[in-house]
Amino acid sequence: MPEIRILSDQVANQIAAGEVVERPVAVLKELVENSLDAGAQKIEIEFRNGGKSYLRVEDDGMGMNPDQALLALERHATSKIRKASDLNKVGTFGFRGEALPSIASVSRFVIRTRPVSSNEGTEIFINGGKMIHCKDCGMPPGTRVEVSHLFNSVPGRRKFLKTEVTEATHLIHMAKLYALAHPSVTFTLIEGGRTVFRSPACDSPADRVREIFGRGLAESLTPMDAQENDLRLSGLLGKPGQSRSTRKEMIFFVNRRPVDSRTISYAVIEAFHTFVPKGRFPPAILFLEIDPAVVDVNVHPSKREIRFRDDPKVRSFILNSVLAHNRAMASPSSEFKPALPVVEYEEENGRQVPKIDSQALALFGQSKIIEESQPKSNSLQETPCPKEETIKDDQPDLSDGDNKKILPSPSSAEIIPRTMVGNRRDPGAEWRFLDCPHGDLAVFSTLQGVVALHVRAAYERVRFEQLEDSLRDHSSVASQSLLLPEPLEFDGIDRASLEVSLVKLRELGFVLEEFGRNFYRLEGCPHWIDPEYAVRYLHDFLEIARENGGAIQVESFVRQALERQVNYRDETKDDFSDDEIMDLANRLLSCRNPYVCPQGRPIYFEIPTRDFENRFKRKL
Template identity: 30%
Template sequence: MGSTVRLLDDTLIDQIAAGEVIERPANLVKELLENAIDAAATAITVSVEDGGRGLVRVSDDGIGMSPEDAALCIERHATSKIAAFEDLARVATLGFRGEALPSIGSVSKMTITTRPKADLEGTRVIVEGGEVREISPAGCPPGTTVEVHDLFYNVPARKKFLRARQTETSRIFEVCQRVALSRPGLRLVVASDGRTARQYLPVADLAERAYQVFGDVAFQEIHTEREGVGLDAVLAPIELARSGARHLFLFVNGRPIVDRGLARAIAFAYGDRLPPGHYPRGVVSLRLPPEDVDVNAHPQKTEVRFKQTAQLVDLVTRMVAARLPALPTGDAYWEARIGTHASAGPASKGATTVTETAAPYEARNPNGLRFVGQVRDRVLICESDDQILVLDRERADALVRYDALRESATTGSVRRHNLLFPDRFEIAPSAAAALERHETLLRDLGFDWSELGEGTYAVRAIPALLADARATQLFEAALTSLEGDGENRTDAVLRSLANRAAKPNGDPLDDAAAERIVAGVWPRRDAHRSCVIGRVQVSLGSGESFDD
């Protein structure tokens, strides 16, 4: 019987390794971003086409590589980050195995262009399917640019399992977001199909980066150090907590990780303020001695092992719990939870109360109206110089929102409100077709979204004027209006959005919000007459009369 055991050739070995390291374009982007950060880059630009299938380009302003290093970096297990077995016990860089570039080059057409800042000339290396095609001098700026074309062109079985373009692009954005959160001082620009999609400018600290990424959220900042472990965190209010830990971003020594034990430790710090299975939203970054963390535990380096896991989990819980605000109690707590509209005592049962400002009439708004009060969270009472008006609150709110949306759309000044965390929803095929046909219109109106799978989408931004409304409800309302007939699609969408965002009658509304509605109502305009359900004409010395 002849020998059946053989040594595999280097190209096949690289392709096998690529199966563990590079599963999809997002993994490729992650590896190249880590290389750029390890090269001391302060500015990185990521450009992708067709969800990363056609092109991934990562350019940085890092230290660059000499011609000798550029030629060597595409060899398996060639790295500048470790030199001996002992170095594995104290890895301080994001990469260290020397697998990424040869793995990428074995399943794509890759070009590396690089130049150290002190050199006048750079180097270009071209690799195709694991074979080196060219190594030559090149003119280029300081730093390194890696271009990857036709990912998996020579492994069709792998390429077949990639998801839709929007899904792969969305995962690339998520990788870039994590990198931006891990490095607040980094400038990171992300472009997709020739269009700038994300831009993270350098900021001073983690809190500023969190506001930049997630928007205007009242984060609780935590900065503490104990027993050699440093912890920096920005955590959203508990009202924004959700089931599952997907919206809790964890970092260890600047490395994005997934660790359910750490996530549970952070949630446990909240005690009974969080429902079972819920986790806070936000970012938690730990700083540990490198020798206390084993980063060589997962092919994609998304999981790590700790030297003293139980002690670290307990320490993190205590560090977070010690910095959280004390749980409120007493009357102030319950007033904040349930409001103060109901009066104590039997006399208030079934009564209708109108709160009125005891002051003579004085026009406070350009429309000449002054807010007086609300009745049962359904009706707004306001007055002008000669009338008392009764407004349908929900209708008035919708009209005011529509006017604001129409003005911003007409002037091209629509602003986006980026969601703290995207809202996921599913739509029917007919709605998906409408979404594809009218993508430009919806994006111009302030929406941003990405496809997660067949019929499943994530809304990432909504019009800033409607920031207080539910994102998925707004998006569904917009799609429904686009499926109908009519010539003025934009106007139909704006009216639908305004109606959906309006505060429903019967829902509590604070007086400040009610005053803003009244300030936007012009009762003498034909378009606003529909919200006026009653008038009392007031004239001095001649009594009162009802007009409607």
């Protein structure tokens, strides 16, 4: 057996670097965390060749004197903790005390730092773990760290790095995460001399999202805030109907630290059930504030993963908070805000007056404002235009002195009533039905633009909430007897699931009697389901139970089977008339969640007028 020896500090640091420094983005993470812990208000990041050849992080934090700078490059040297119990309440980002020496052992490492109290800075140069020099230098207060030729001293590690594009993508994403977590800090990111983004300090994460992720993502999110005891959840969540094919835009922070957490991720996905389609994911940027003593951030060497002491409590809080936000966002939209009056200016005296809607005038005898144009001296206009005779003889001929004839103002009883949905000639409707040009597509005009609605999806949502309301009703235990009992035969798996769920199903109104081994007889069904679909509903219920591996959750399975049942309605097989479409849209806008169907797919979307104006390059 070989002789046991103590490894040198250089080898020990390189081994530690294998855990702490996996790739350039790990270096960036450690350096940015140190800058934030130093109280930096400005952080500038620069890299080249995906961070393999050069990476720089510069801040205006408190800086270090020469002794502290040298001590920071020793293993297990840190200012963040003093005793082992401090690990139970870590309130800083970097606390391991091995990041800097590990990075310096596998790169060409230069650190320049200066505290505010000193007139000179300190420069320390280390190459592959060997000290080259330590000298004074001139620089502004703060710290500047340059890491170049990463893994040159350990080429075996370097060959496992990905392409420059891949490594650069990780660096940019990490920089954006920390910029998002700290909107009060100015971040600048430079790649190969090109500024990727420069985000000055701002008030809220929403402003930072708009600056670094773009307006598209920012406009698809809505703010949320919830608090319960020592837990607080805030941030931005996707609007109803917004979804993504990957989890890339599900970003979570715990005490301002970007983390990967299954607890948070699964809670958010479950809260968005029926709000996004199955297999798609909601955009979400959430910040969880929690007592550091009840969260373990020391599970993973690079601190990517965390662990909660009371995992069910955190999961339940996030699930309920996000679900309450989604339900509030999908609240009935029947309470339309009254439209602001459209005004215009009189040409004669510049007074601001309400603009008269021509469609509103059509309700009162097809009357219009009549211009009594006087012949002008222009030779091209030899005869005046004929007057439009639209005013009835029995109405007074009123004039405002400028040869304009107008009708008297209608009385209060004649004011146009406001409705949610109407036909194209209804001036009081918020949505005016235009046409059903193709299949299930219905088009409405609104004050803001044009709405495209999927008729069948709207029907499914209306029908689903009708069934859901009936199911919640206290009288839902009442059953309706079938004229002829339906025989049912099940295999062993479905029979076992049915036996476990039988008591709950009977409480819901299903009358099932055992009729031999693996045979049952359905003699009655709840009033909220049509008898002809009761058997199909039970088969759906058992199929969902089978898909979930036999873990019986009756309430959840009943709801999922209800979602499937709305697709089997005979009414959805025929085309809808115009009146049925308007009635359906009216009922949809009174639903609790009018934005998505029971499967989470969008029901309607609005194209604002400004989009048409952008396309036409002119005002409409």
